[in-house]
Amino acid sequence: MLRLKITEAKQKQQKTIATIGNFDGMHRGHWQLIEKLNAVAKAENARSMVITFDTLPHEYFADQSGTIRTPRISLLRDKVMILAESKLIDEIVVLHFNASMAKLSPDEFIEDYLEEKLKIDQMIVGHDFRFGAKARGTIADLIRHGIVTDEFTEVKHNQIRVSSSLIRELASEQQLGLIRDYLGRNIRYSSRIVRGNQLARKFGMPTINLNLCKIRPVLWGIYVSYVYIDGVRYNGVTNIGKNPTVSEGKVYKIETHLLDVNTDLYGKIATVEILEYLRPELKFDDLDTLFKQMYKDMDDARDFFVRAN
Ligand SMILES: Cc1cc2nc3c(=O)[nH]c(=O)nc-3n(C[C@H](O)[C@H](O)[C@H](O)COP(=O)(O)O)c2cc1C
Numbered sequence: 001m002l003r004l005k006i007t008e009a010k011q012k013q014q015k016t017i018a019t020i021g022n023f024d025g026m027h028r029g030h031w032q033l034i035e036k037l038n039a040v041a042k043a044e045n046a047r048s049m050v051i052t053f054d055t056l057p058h059e060y061f062a063d064q065s066g067t068i069r070t071p072r073i074s075l076l077r078d079k080v081m082i083l084a085e086s087k088l089i090d091e092i093v094v095l096h097f098n099a100s101m102a103k104l105s106p107d108e109f110i111e112d113y114l115e116e117k118l119k120i121d122q123m124i125v126g127h128d129f130r131f132g133a134k135a136r137g138t139i140a141d142l143i144r145h146g147i148v149t150d151e152f153t154e155v156k157h158n159q160i161r162v163s164s165s166l167i168r169e170l171a172s173e174q175q176l177g178l179i180r181d182y183l184g185r186n187i188r189y190s191s192r193i194v195r196g197n198q199l200a201r202k203f204g205m206p207t208i209n210l211n212l213c214k215i216r217p218v219l220w221g222i223y224v225s226y227v228y229i230d231g232v233r234y235n236g237v238t239n240i241g242k243n244p245t246v247s248e249g250k251v252y253k254i255e256t257h258l259l260d261v262n263t264d265l266y267g268k269i270a271t272v273e274i275l276e277y278l279r280p281e282l283k284f285d286d287l288d289t290l291f292k293q294m295y296k297d298m299d300d301a302r303d304f305f306v307r308a309n
Pocket residue numbers: 195196197198199200201207209222237238239242243244245246255256257280281282283284290294297298
């Protein structure tokens with residue numbers, strides 16, 4: 001369990017009010033829930049806490065059963081950054097979802113985590129909130145344990161319930177405009193820059209690779225992007241996929257060529273913000289054809305930025 005304290009430590013007697021969930025994407029529904037948590041905590045001079053997971057429960061179960069993971073809208077680092085920047089929350093708790101947590105009954109989860117470790121007095125959750133082994137725990141279990149519980153009403157946008165599943169569906173159709181609408185921002189991925197195979201550099205198109213740690217990103221294809229590193233914004237062209245031309249296509253990668261930049265950026269944290277879809281990732285017959293297409297992607301990205309400015 002990782003506790004990230006954003007504001008100074010809890011004062012004696014101060015109550016803790018929390019919400020819990022995957023918060024994949026930090027979409028408009030999540031956002032309004034966080035705003036409500038902030039308002040209730042302020043009114044009661046309580047501490048506000050968001051509890052989430054590193055590996056999401058559904059990813060853990062997919063790994064266990066050997067099935068393909070549901071794709072991710074955001075990495076943990078993005079959720080933490082967005083929450084910390086919002087200044088709406090006092091503390092973020094990241095639970096490590098593993099075999100022993102998966103086994104906990106709803107009562108055990110409440111007793112071990114919510115009561116014993118985190119000392120939570122009150123929870124604000126959506127009406128469909130479920131937890132504990134086989135997702136059998138409900139709001140009624142929290143109430144039975146004396147945790148004051150506020151049910152948060154469903155947030156709709158364009159008459160549709162905003163959910164991470166909806167955004168995943170839109171992503172599978174490359175509906176970036178609608179995603180922006182439901183998310184309230186573009187999809188972005190933040191992680192450390194790691195070394196690739198240095199092949200693109202040989203073809204005059206160096207790229208930065210993000211460390212994805214087994215995460216399967218929700219977008220797939222070639223995109224125009226902004227990349228933020230050390231507070232500087234760069235224009236880029238990004239491939240999200242498995243590089244089928246040069247690899248067996250088992251590992252997901254997010255790889256970006258920064259237009260007109262050639263500096264050593266290894267080890268830095270980069271945020272790749274996806275702006276526009278260009279084309280699907282393809283398996284080419286040879287490297288020359290792949291890089292010819294990659295040069296064209298670079299030109300298409302340049303055209304996008306000329307049009308945008
Ligand atoms: C803009 C862009 C488009 C790309 N398109 C494809 C593609 O369609 N198919 C593919 O197999 N790899 C694609 N790649 C990934 C390349 O295979 C990869 O850049 C190359 O293998 C070199 O990677 P390395 O520098 O990490 O060794 C693309 C990469 C970029 C930056």
